[in-house]
Amino acid sequence: MKTVVETKTYNNFINNEWIASVSGEVITSINPANKEAIGYVQKSTEEELNQAVEAAHQAKKAWRKLGQAARGQLLFQTANILESRIDEIAETMTKEMGKTLPEAKGETARGIAILRYYAGEGMRKDGDVIPSTDKDALMFTKRTPLGVVGIITPWNFPVAIPIWKIAPALVYGNTVVFKPASEAAVTAAKVVECFAEAGFPEGVLNFVTGSGSVIGQGLIDHPKLNAITFTGSESVGQSVAKAAAARGIKFQLEMGGKNPVIVTKNANLDQAVNEVINGGFRSSGQKCTATSRVIVESEVYHEFKQKLVEASEKITVGNGLEEDVWMGPCASESQFNTFKNYIEIGKNEGARLIHGGEVLTGGEYDNGFFVQPAIFEEVSPDMTIAQEEIFGPVIALIRAANLEEAIELANNTKYGLSASIFTTDISSILEFIDEIEAGLVRINAESAGVELQAPFGGMKASSTGSREQGEAAKEFYTAIKTVFIKGS
Ligand SMILES: NC(=O)C1=CN([C@@H]2O[C@H](COP(=O)(O)OP(=O)(O)OC[C@H]3O[C@@H](n4cnc5c(N)ncnc54)[C@H](OP(=O)(O)O)[C@@H]3O)[C@@H](O)[C@H]2O)C=CC1
Ligand SMILES: O=C(O)CCC(=O)C(=O)O
Secondary structure, three states: OOOOOOOOEEOEEEOOEEEOOOOOOEEEEEOOOOOOEEEEEEOOOHHHHHHHHHHHHHHHHHHHHHOHHHHHHHHHHHHHHHHHOHHHHHHHHHHHHOOOHHHHHHHHHHHHHHHHHHHHHOOOOOOOEOOOOOOOEEEEEEEEEOOEEEEEOOOOOOOHHHHHHHHHHHHOOOEEEEEOOHHHHHHHHHHHHHHHHHOOOOOOEEEOOOOHHHHHHHHHHOOOOOEEEEEOOHHHHHHHHHHHHHHOOEEEEEOOOOEEEEEOOOOOHHHHHHHHHHHHHHHHHOOOOOEEEEEEEHHHHHHHHHHHHHHHHOOOEOOOOOOOOOEOOOOOHHHHHHHHHHHHHHHHOOOEEEEOOOEOOOHHHHHOOOEOOEEEEOOOOOOHHHHOOOOOOEEEEEEEOOHHHHHHHHOOOOEEOEEEEEOOOHHHHHHHHHHOOOOEEEEOOOOOOOOOOOOEOOEEOOEOOOOEOHHHHHHHHEEEEEEEEEOO
16 A cells, blocks of 8 residues: 655754755755655755754753663654654655665664664663772773764665664764755655654754755864764765864764675575675665675586576566566666766676666656666676776676685775675685675675664775674764772
């Protein structure tokens, strides 16, 4: 059953009030399946940004003093409200950025689970007792919030990523200014509505939409901001890091990936094919954990390739709201152009396109950003399509003589987010776990697939080394006070 999703204008949420920007201008959010407007958000100015940061700054003391348990209760409340709106919010996500409805529902359900996980943190310890060398003293650590946290998110997981940043920020006692990606800001506004309805005190969560260069950059540069967390492109991430480091505030970045999958000669090839397709083409390949390079041992290369192409031919592409559609459109015109560009680069550099890569035309395809997933072979390690993050449904097949060479090829990029191996050999598994340069190491499983209770993040240029989600979030969103007490 489809819900009715209204096309309306969403305001900023500042100090618990929904307020329009003084600019009088809005940004239109477009459905990539048919180019229709699905809603409008504020094209905010520095004035609203300043109001939001000031509100968060004013709210931080009372919010910290409310205590962790009470803060957790508000997250439970938010989870229940989001759960009651799961169908509508998932449908909005599909309409706004194209992923299929089951994927959007799965992501929204994950958002609810993340809220409940961090709500539970409200009742967990916020420090440790440590023995002092002075037998008459009590020494312990106490976690304390950072203050005002800025949150900048991308469009590819418009529910899960904002929630996995906002929920721990709030439960550990920070106040928040959240700037979503413009391309998925309507979905983000609906998530914020759930927080708003839960009844957080004024100024605790603030939401400001607008361009990355004005609101995103202005947020990072704001003197009252105490920390910033960002997920998105490497180029913007690096400028976030520079600005934050220059001001001496804590920062956390999650950026790109060029995630490899290794298939060894003794792998279960049917399982490998299935998971490579899921990892490479689900969400139209627009995940930082998406599979983009598949390195196959020579003995099974031809059999694997044949099975992969056969399975890819069965993929149905269309509007993600339709039941029989497996892959939706690219999320935007810009993603669509990026896909087309990399297909041309691949061909021009001498890789062989053995499946897909075309823009789909005719009927509903003419109205949206639909492409056929692509598989290249004869990809050499130095080619652009073997090195740069494409963020689209493109897989590069690379042949390796043995496991050692496969791991060397896998590590031969600047990124290190996620990596998988398909094999039945325990020694190969152990070697892979030891040698692979990736934050997420997956055995006989697709390269994507993040679990909310486990640390998430990459090595090398994929992140700043810190981890999000699970207990790891506490490390970023808090500072430690070491307390030493002695009687007088
Ligand atoms: N690691 C990941 O999960 C993601 C990686 N990417 C990669 O980035 C490419 C481009 O996607 P895109 O959406 O443009 O990614 P961006 O990095 O440009 O956008 C991510 C977020 O940063 C904001 N932003 C943009 N410019 C600035 C700035 N100067 N200062 C502060 N914030 C800013 C954006 O706002 P606004 O939307 O208003 O521009 C958005 O909220 C993709 O093709 C993909 O390769 C993209 C998304 C997620
Ligand atoms: O694979 C996932 O579930 C999350 C990936 C992610 O964080 C991203 O693509 O930005």
